[in-house]
Structures are given as C-alpha cells and as structure tokens.
Amino acid sequence: MSLKPITLWGHDSGPNAWKVAMILEELNVPYTHKMIDFPDMKKQPYESINPNGRVPAIEDPNTGITLWETGAIIEYLVETYDKQHTISFAIGTKEYFEAKQWMYYEVSGQGPYFGQAVWFTVYHPEKLPGVIDRYVNEIGRVSGVLDRFLKDKEFLVGGKFSYADAAFVTWYAVVPLFGDKIHLEKDFPVLNAWLERTKARPAIAKILQDREAAMKAK
Ligand SMILES: N[C@@H](CCC(=O)N[C@@H](CS)C(=O)NCC(=O)O)C(=O)O
Structure with missing residues (x-):
C-alpha cells in the first residue's frame, strides 16, 4: 500500500x-x-x-x-x-512494556530536566547557580541510571535497537553547553558508547x- x-x-x-x-x-x-x-x-x-x-x-x-x-x-x-x-516489540510482551518504560522515562525524566538545564544556563535572564546545579545534577543522575543499566547491553530493550534508544539521542546534544560539569566520555563511558552506536545507524x-x-x- x-x-x-x-x-x-x-x-x-x-x-x-x-x-x-x-x-x-x-x-x-x-x-x-x-x-x-x-x-x-x-x-x-x-x-x-x-x-x-x-x-x-x-x-x-x-x-x-x-x-x-x-x-x-x-x-x-x-x-x-x-x-x-x-524497532518495536509485539504487543503485550515483556519487551513491549519495557520499551514504553524507557520512553516514558525519556519524556518525563530526560526531556524536562535537560530542557530546564538549558533554559537556566543559556536563556534565563538571571543566573541562579542553585537552580542550574539542580538541573545539571539531574542530567548526571539520569545519565548514571542509563550508564549502569547498559553495562553489558548493546541497547535498552530486548538486545536490539528500538525506538526507546532513539528517543534519548537528541537531548544529549545539549551536554557541551554545560562545559566541565558533564563529561559523557569520561564519566559515563557505557552511555557514551551506546549513544555512538545509536547515532551510527543510517536513519x-x-x-x-x-x-x-x-x-x-x-
Ligand atoms: N512534552 C512535550 C514537550 C514539547 C516541547 O517542549 N517542545 C519544544 C521544542 S523541542 C517547544 O515546542 N518549545 C516551544 C516553547 O517552549 O515555546 C513533548 O514531548 O512533545
């Protein structure tokens, strides 16, 4: 069709x-x-x-x-x-629900924190160090969760690339804005390797x- x-x-x-x-x-x-x-x-x-x-x-x-x-x-x-x-899983399987879990984590746990870290670092008219620290620390925390989970895994769910992996890529492009505060390669090498693997897919x-x-x- x-x-x-x-x-x-x-x-x-x-x-x-x-x-x-x-x-x-x-x-x-x-x-x-x-x-x-x-x-x-x-x-x-x-x-x-x-x-x-x-x-x-x-x-x-x-x-x-x-x-x-x-x-x-x-x-x-x-x-x-x-x-x-x-890039997804059969409805009702364990992997189907796990992929949703990671995507919900991305939309509620990655996007809003990374977005607020950018807002308070770059756009907010006043510099509020406590607020910036709160959101940048959350980037570290979320990244730690992914880094630990992905140890010995190629992708998040079911041993294959899925939409859940793709969902995390674009927000990681903001990390250089935080200078010395976050080093993906040094502090989160497993996460970094997974991002590179995902970014290497032609699509x-x-x-x-x-x-x-x-x-x-x-
Ligand atoms: N929860 C929404 C967030 C959407 C969102 O914040 N999009 C940004 C662009 S990435 C936007 O439209 N911003 C416009 C604004 O903040 O005025 C989603 O995941 O679709």
Missing part, C-alpha cells in the same frame, strides 16, 4: 520533533517536516493542531489522526507502521545531519 506523507511539525533546534523524525526515517514512512517558529506555535492555525502550542505534532492523512506529545506520537507510529516490529545519522542543516539555514 502506498502511504501519503505524514506532516510532522517541528522546530529547527528544539530536540523533540527530531526524535519523531528518527522514527519515521527508521520505518521508511514518508513525511514532510514543516518548521514553525516558537511564537507561531502559540497562535492559530497551529493551536488547533496542538492546543499546547509546542512541537512536535503530526497530521496523518492515511488515518485522519492528528497527535501531539512526542511519546504519544512515537507509540502511534510504531503501533501503526511497525507491524514487523523492526539516525541522517536526521542528525538534517537537524544541523536546518539550524545552519536559520
């Missing part, structure tokens, strides 16, 4: 929509990645696609479904378009290149 392209609403530098692009690319599902600036997300017509005024959101002409929130979108994409379970590497090109074009 030939699929019509899914519209993916994203932002050139924001990490979240690029996670969705990785999944679409991995699954070979056609899509059009439309960029929207932060102020325009909080106005019509975009607000009728995502009332939360953020990206990502998708509009899927094949099913008539519009969705927002990265985790919900990724679950939808794999359950709709990965019937062969190339993931392509999206990271697309993101760089979109940021440069801005």
